[in-house]
Amino acid sequence: MTQFNGPAQYGFAERWLPRLVLAPSFLLTLVFVYGFIAWNGYLSFTASRLLPNYEWVGLAQYETLFANERAWVAVKNLFIFGGLFIGGGMAMGILLAVFLDQKIRGEGVLRTLYLYPMALSFIVTGTAWKWMLNPGLGLEKLVHDWGFTSFTFDWLVNPDMSIYTVVIAGIWQSSGFVMALFLAGLRGIDDSIIKAAQIDGASLPRIYWRIVLPALRPVFFSTLMILAHIAIKSFDLVMALTGGGPGFSSDVPATFMYASAFTRGQMGVGAASAMMMLATVAAIVVPYLYSELRGSRNA
Known part of the structure; x- marks a missing residue:
């Protein structure tokens, strides 16, 4: 029989549950905000014109x-x-x-x-x-x-x-x-x-x-x-x-x-x-x- 350790389990939930709830929002922000900022920054150093072109041109743009x-x-x-x-x-x-x-x-x-x-x-x-x-x-x-x-x-x-x-x-x-x-x-x-x-x-x-x-x-x-x-x-x-x-x-x-x-x-x-x-x-x-x-x- 599994013994229920109340205080320890409650402490674990109190510590990790907020992180689990916020994790999807954090990941979406990381990808669709900071990820696209990084992608845009990379495009500014490429030969992209009508469509993305990943040929590196340095500071030409x-x-x-x-x-x-x-x-x-x-x-x-x-x-x-x-x-x-x-x-x-x-x-x-x-x-x-x-x-x-x-x-x-x-x-x-x-x-x-x-x-x-x-x-x-x-x-x-x-x-x-x-x-x-x-x-x-x-x-x-x-x-x-x-x-x-x-x-x-x-x-x-x-x-x-x-x-x-x-x-x-x-x-x-x-x-x-x-x-x-x-x-x-x-x-x-x-x-x-x-x-x-x-x-x-x-x-x-x-x-x-x-x-x-x-x-x-x-x-x-x-x-x-x-x-x-x-x-x-x-x-x-x-x-x-x-x-x-x-x-x-x-x-x-x-x-x-x-x-x-x-x-x-x-x-x-x-x-x-x-x-x-x-x-x-x-x-x-x-x-x-x-x-x-x-x-x-x-x-």
Whole structure:
């Protein structure tokens, strides 16, 4: 007869059951995320064009990438879009959070309205703003119908301004998310600090600028990381709003990578572009994770 050793068996199950449950997800992630990242990295060093070709060519695809004018336009647009998207989204979100933090009337309704864009996908956002900014049926036509026929707002079809339409739509989409993060941080600050500063004669704007917002430094860094990650891999918003055009004036690295790999038969160049995007994301995320882990260890 087999003797039942209760504590030992329970200890074995408690130790190994979570690992067995997580093992399939871990293996799938290992294969379909990190495995394909490694495969893509290998393709960037091969002569792949329309289909994978495993002939090793070294850095030839990266040389082609860096010599491509469209690639440099995409990089320039990434800096324009990323800087304005992150800065504008954080500024708008902070202002909305400070506004709602005043315990105003109808706060619940306003908070829902501000958060609503976050519930939409970038495809929906891009399509809606494409209609609104279209000179033939959007904002420009509406103002013309009101009698102001000299008004023009043709950014959507202007190669020099098209990337800024993506910025407008991106800030509209992200500001509610930023507001939610900062509002949660503001609600976690002790009211006695603000009251003490008011007793000392400090004005409310000065209190927020000198005391409250500096206390939200972790929220600032977290928001910066999230928005930067979104900006670098932005694809669906650009494709839905401008399609990378007119021409390739509003291309970003993600759309350039897609066009290279799937529409122009340059899979190797597209793979090289994807690896450069990965390196950019890693350059932002890895130092942040290192500082966070270092801070937790010191704590």
